[in-house]
Amino acid sequence: MENNTMQEDRVTDEMIMNHIYVLRGQKVMIDTDLARLYEFDSSRIRNILKKHADRFPDDFMFKLNGEDELSLIHQDSTVKRNPRVKATPVAFTEQGLFMLSGMLHSKQAIIINIRIIRIFSLIRQILPDFPELYREMETFKNKLLGSDT
Numbered sequence: 001m002e003n004n005t006m007q008e009d010r011v012t013d014e015m016i017m018n019h020i021y022v023l024r025g026q027k028v029m030i031d032t033d034l035a036r037l038y039e040f041d042s043s044r045i046r047n048i049l050k051k052h053a054d055r056f057p058d059d060f061m062f063k064l065n066g067e068d069e070l071s072l073i074h075q076d077s078t079v080k081r082n083p084r085v086k087a088t089p090v091a092f093t094e095q096g097l098f099m100l101s102g103m104l105h106s107k108q109a110i111i112i113n114i115r116i117i118r119i120f121s122l123i124r125q126i127l128p129d130f131p132e133l134y135r136e137m138e139t140f141k142n143k144l145l146g147s148d149t
Contacts, residue, residue, distance in 0.1 A: 011037055011112055016119055021075050021091075022140075023068050027123065028091035029116070030064075030072070034100075038109040046087055048103050055103075060096035063088045094120045 019033040035042035049056060064072070068091065092100060097120070101113035 011115075013115060013119060016112070016116055018076070020119070020123075021072055023064070023071055023091050024062070026093050027120065028093055029097060031090040031092070034092070034097075037112045038104065038106065040106065040109075042087075045090070045100070048100065049090065052103065055099050056096055059093060060099055061090055061092045063090055 016037065019029055019037070020027050021030070022028070031045045032042045035045055049061070069089075097113070097116055101109075101117065104110070104113065
């Protein structure tokens with residue numbers, strides 16, 4: 001149990017929450033951020049996607065386009081694409097994260113995935129209880145998407 005606590009302490013809930021973005025109207029996490037949290041190379045995630053493409057429909061994950069990348073930068077100015085990585089970043093929706101979690105078997109990935117699932121669940125529970133916060137998030141989302149409604 002002590003070893004699990006040490007691994008959990010390396011990645012805080014705040015670090016996880018700072019890597020949840022809103023793209024295309026959905027809360028997502030990016031493959032490169034996930035790889036850092038799991039402590040392995042992002043090519044490992046891409047290999048899983050290649051081998052199991054049928055498990056990741058468009059509502060589970062999508063490749064980022066230019067508009068998505070701009071939206072990421074607006075949400076977090078520290079987001080930068082590594083020019084050495086030629087692969088297009090991939091965004092996982094909550095459902096995609098659940099699917100991915102069943103395919104990763106390292107202790108660190110399991111610990112982080114449990115925490116990610118709990119955080120997404122908490123977000124779903126909190127928003128209905130705070131309608132003003134929900135409206136603010138919708139307004140923010142609409143501004144990001146370029147609509148004024």
